[in-house]
Amino acid sequence: MSKTFTYRQLLNFSKNIFLSIGCNSTDAETAANALLSADLRGVDSHGVARLSGYTRLWDAGRVNAKPSIKIVHETASTAVVDGDSGLGLVVAPYAMQVAIGKAKNAGTGWVSVKNSNHFGIAGYHAMMALQHDMIGIAMTNASALVAPTFSAERMLGTNPIAVAIPAGNEPVFVADFATTTAANGKLEILQRKNLAAPQGWIQDKDGQPSTDAGEIKKGGMLLPLGGDKEHGSHKGYALGAIVDIFSGILSGANYGPWVPPFPAYIPMPQDMPGQGIGHFFGAMRIDAFRTADEFKTDMDKWVQRFRKSKTIPGQQKVIIPGDPEREIEIERMKNGIPLLQPVVDDLQSLAKRFDVEL
C-alpha cells in the first residue's frame, strides 16, 4: 500500500514541521529543500521517512532548532564550522556555502564541520556547487554500523561520499554512495519483502558471513565496499575511515564508534571525544584549473563516450553516475512521490501532533 503526494505538498508539510519545532522561516525552508531532495531523487530512506526521526532528536534535546552556526577557524581556502547542534539539513548548506565562497576567492574551499546532526543525502550538498561552475564534494560520518576488514565490531558509519561535476550539454555527473557494499535502506527493503540479502553485504554479531536481511537488528554489521578482504573490503574500509577522519577529526566532532546515533531512543556512546557528528565539504572552481568551456567540452566527450561504450549482452546501457536519480526526479516531479503506508501514518501522526495540514 502506498499513497502519492506532490513534491510541493511534502515540501510545505516538512517546512511547517520544521517551523513547528522552532526553526526560523529561512532555516525551515533550507531544511525542507534538503530533505525533499532525497525523496525526489529516489533515496526514500533519507527523505520525509526520516522527518519524525528529526523531531524525536529535537524532543531529546539533541537538535537545536535555533542554532548559532559559525566559523570557528579559517584560512583562505579552509574553515571549521561549529553547527551548534543544529539540524544537519541546515548546517550542511551553510557550510557548503562557506566552501563555495572560499572557492570564489582562493580557487577552492574546504570546510570541516563539528557539532552537527544527520544532513540528509550527501549529493544535495555537493550539487550546490554546480551552479557556480564548481565541482562539489560532500561527505559525513555517521553512527557505527560497519565492521572494518577482519573486525567483528561496529566501528564506522556508512560514511557516504558525493562528488558533483559540471558538464556542458550533457547532464551533470553526480556520484553519491555509501562506502559499504550496500546501503542500510536496501537491507530494510529486503526485510520488508522477507528476502535474503546477497553474500558480502552483512555479517552477524560474531563476524560470520550472513544473508539474513534482519541481521543488523540482531547485532550484526554492514560490510565495507568490497565485502571481504579477497574482494577488496580493505579499500572500502579505508574509504570509510578517510571520510570519518576528514569529517570527525579535522573538525573536532566525534568519530569511529563514538558518533551519536540517529534514532533518539539509542543511548549516546560513552566518553565521546568530540562534538556531535562531523561533515566535510569541498568546492573547486573549474576555472581555477582550466576555462569552464574547455572543461565542459571534455566532460561532454567523456559522458558521451562512456554512455556509448559496448555493453554486456542483456544490459541496455552503461550508466553515468547521477543518471538514475535524475530520471526519478523528472518522473516524481511530474507524477508525484509515492510513500509507503507506514511513512504516511508517521507523517499523519506528525500532522496531528503539530496541528499541521498534510
Next chain:
Amino acid sequence: MSKTFTYRQLLNFSKNIFLSIGCNSTDAETAANALLSADLRGVDSHGVARLSGYTRLWDAGRVNAKPSIKIVHETASTAVVDGDSGLGLVVAPYAMQVAIGKAKNAGTGWVSVKNSNHFGIAGYHAMMALQHDMIGIAMTNASALVAPTFSAERMLGTNPIAVAIPAGNEPVFVADFATTTAANGKLEILQRKNLAAPQGWIQDKDGQPSTDAGEIKKGGMLLPLGGDKEHGSHKGYALGAIVDIFSGILSGANYGPWVPPFPAYIPMPQDMPGQGIGHFFGAMRIDAFRTADEFKTDMDKWVQRFRKSKTIPGQQKVIIPGDPEREIEIERMKNGIPLLQPVVDDLQSLAKRFDVEL
C-alpha cells in the same frame, strides 16, 4: 628463484639508469627515490620491475628525459602543471611540492597535471605532505583496463587513490589502493602460480564473469571495486571515474579509453583528446582546520581504538591502512629487497646496455 639486493644497491642502479637516459642528477635521484619506494613498501609490480619499461618509453620517444615542467595556470590554492612528457616519477614530486607550497599560504593546495607518464606508487607522493603536518592526496589515471558496470569494454585505468594522514605517537595512516577489486599485479602473481582468480575480479572480452587469471591477455577486463552491481561495482566505477576526471579533464590530459598505455609496444589510442596521462594532488595543512597537536591526539585515539577493535575469530588483528607496507619497509631496509629471476635478468640487460653496474 629470487635474488636479494640492498635498497642502496637498487637505488643507485636506478639512479644511474635514469642518468644514462639523459636525466640530470636531481631528476635521476628524485625518480629513483620514487621508484624504489614501491619495492620497499612491497608493491613489487611498481618498483624496479618497471625500470626497463620506463627506458622503453624513452626509446619510443614518449618520455622526455629533460622536461621543462611548469605551472601553466594557477590561483591561490590551485595549479595546473604541464609535465612536458617527463617521467611521472619526476613530474609527480614536482607537482606535489607545488600543492604543498600552495597549502603553506592558502591552507590547501590542489594540482592537476597533464602531459605526464606513469608516476610509480600514489602513496609515495601523498606521503610527501606528512613532514609538513599536512594531509596528502595523490591519484592518477592510467590506460584503460577496467570495464564500468554493465560494460564489456575497457574504459578506465586502475586509477589509484592515496591519502596520507599524520598521527602523533602512532604511525601515520596511509591508504593507497586501485579503484578495482584487485590490482593487476595480483593477477600476474596468480598467473605465474597457475592459479584461478576469485570471482568478481575479472570478466572476459564479452563481459562474462571469469576466474582465468590470464583473461586480461585474451582481451578481458578488470572489474571496479565491488565486482558486480549487486556488490556495489557502480561505486568502484564512480571512484575510478572521479580519479579520471580530476586527473585528466581538470588538467587537459587524456582520459577514459584515450590514456596512453605504459607498455611502449602497444600503439597509442586514436584521436587522443589531451596530452599524456593525468595526475591530481592535494595537500591540506592540518592547522588550517585545528592545531596539529589537537588533531594528532585524536588521530592517535582513532588508531588505537581501531587497532584494538574486536576481531573475527581466526583473525589476529584489525589493520590500520599503511600497517602492512610499513612493516615490509622495515623488514626490507634491514634484510634487503628480493627480486624474482625475470626481474633480475631484466635489470642485468639494462646494466649491460647502459654499461652500469648492478
